Amino acid sequence: MNLKRHINVALGYFIIAAFFGVVLRSFHSFEIPINYKFVVHGHSHIALMGWVYMGLTTLIYKLFLANKALEVKYRRIFWFTQLTLVGMLVTFPFQGYALFSIVFSTLFLLASYWFVWFFLKHIPAEYIHTNSYQCIKLALWYMVLSSIGPWCLGIIMNTLGAGSIWYRLSIYFYLHFQYNGWMVLALLGLFIYVIEGKGIKVPRKTFRQFFWMINLGILASFFLSTLWTKPSMFLYVLGGMGAVLQIGALAVLFVFSRKVMGALTKIFNPLQNKVLITIGVLLALKMFLQWVSAFPYFARLAASITDFTIGYLHLTFLGVVSMGLFLFLDYFRLLKLSVGAFVLFFIGFVLTEGLIFYKGIASWLGFGIFKGYYGSLALASLLVFVSLVTLLVRKGQGELE
Structure with a gap:
């Protein structure tokens, strides 16, 4: 096959x-x-x-x-x-x-x-008993858990209606456990699989710290998705603690990675190493924005300005998850990632993110967007589309060769 x-x-x-x-x-x-x-x-x-x-x-x-x-x-x-x-x-x-x-x-x-x-x-x-399996198994269970959201949507629409807060909460429940639980944890599991395969042992204590912190953080940080309902301060604290735990888990993994940096750089080729560093920076930015949203002022801001939410979701999907997939698909030779296609994708990603957050900031601070904004955003999105077509065409040519 x-x-x-x-x-x-x-x-x-x-x-x-x-x-x-x-x-x-x-x-x-x-x-x-x-x-x-x-x-x-x-x-x-x-x-x-x-x-x-x-x-x-x-x-x-x-x-x-x-x-x-x-x-x-x-x-x-x-x-x-x-x-x-x-x-x-x-x-x-x-x-x-x-x-x-x-x-x-x-x-x-x-x-x-x-x-x-x-x-x-x-x-x-x-x-x-491998560390990578533990991560992948939990990631798959988070995917199953996220499906509670879609199952509830039908019931809510037929009883409370699409205007109910439970309708929006069901969507956020699904998105949170898809992005943070299923996708990010699966990618982290794949990273651990790679280093395990190269004989780099993650100390048992280090992995347990990472594993418990990331999973408790994923569960608790869901409450950040409920803050638009203006709940009690307890949920702000709980959601914030979840964000801090996830940051702590990544810090544990980062410290370990620094100790074995020499071996790590030999595992991946030069392009893959650059992609890995890019993913690390974007994941850190994602976690920082998630933590900031635990503060009441910024929670209200994120809830009232849709562009911030869209920008954050695209940061995770296009930045962390899609680039993570490019990295591992290239590493395991299921896809040939060219420098040109990745650079084009990255430029399109940066431009679209910059423009989306710019519009959000304009709404926040009360100044108008520049003339031609929407055309610029469409052109930036076109770069992402062209990069993917280039990737598929080059992949097909590589397979023919």
């Missing part, structure tokens, strides 16, 4: 999501006969479930499970998942949340449960 083709499919979904992003950013500059909200739903679902989910699960299968005996079972899960993704792709942009899109997104949840069961059932005994 050629897993590189599975990554081609995942990258194809990312390209489609990026194209939707360009369309959405062009909305203010051109008259486009589409429903903006519907395309937003298509954009987010295909990005998270098509690109990130497919990329991570393909890596997890390759590293922990891949063998001839399991290929048929895994292939069934893969094709069933594709059915659900294509179904969402052809329904969400045209009808938003409606019967068929809900059916396909529900089937996707069942497909993800199927993969988690498959992973836990067939994991080889040699991995059970």
Whole structure:
């Protein structure tokens, strides 16, 4: 089974999501006969479930499970998942949340449960006590936990309505445990897998500190997503403690990485080392912004100015998660990351983030945005799209060679 083709499919979904992003950013500059909200739903679902989910699960299968005996079972899960993704792709942009899109997104949840069961059932005994497996296993459970949000949405819409605070809380519950639990922890698990494979031992005490702090932090920091409801000060403190614990966990991992820096730099090639450093800086920035949002003034600011929320989510998705996937897919030779494609992607990412946060700051401080802002944002988004197309084309040429 050629897993590189599975990554081609995942990258194809990312390209489609990026194209939707360009369309959405062009909305203010051109008259486009589409429903903006519907395309937003298509954009987010295909990005998270098509690109990130497919990329991570393909890596997890390759590293922990891949063998001839399991290929048929895994292939069934893969094709069933594709059915659900294509179904969402052809329904969400045209009808938003409606019967068929809900059916396909529900089937996707069942497909993800199927993969988690498959992973836990067939994991080889040699991995059970590894640090990387502990992280990946918890990451998958966070993915399952996050699905409580979508399950609740249908009930809430039929009882309390979309205007209820529980509707928004369900979405934030899903996003929090997807981003912080499933995606970030899975990437950290892959990093630990790489260094374990090269014989770098993480001391038991160091790993336990990291593991408990990151997981307690993930659970407690969810309450940062509830602060827009103006709850009691206890939840501000609890959410802030969660953010501090996550920062502490990353500090533990960083200190350990500094001690073995010489060995680490030999594991990755020069481009991969630069990508790894970039991810580290962006992850630190993400954690800092998360911690800042625990303070009441900034919590209200983040809740009232949508651009700050969008900028933070894109910082995590495009910066930390997507670059993390590029790194590990390149390292495990499922994708060939070229310097040109990555630089183009990075420039597009920096420009879009800068413009999104600029608009948020303009709303905050009360000054107007410059003329041509929306056109500039669309062009910056186009750079991301072009970089991904370049990556897919070069990948195809490399496979032909």
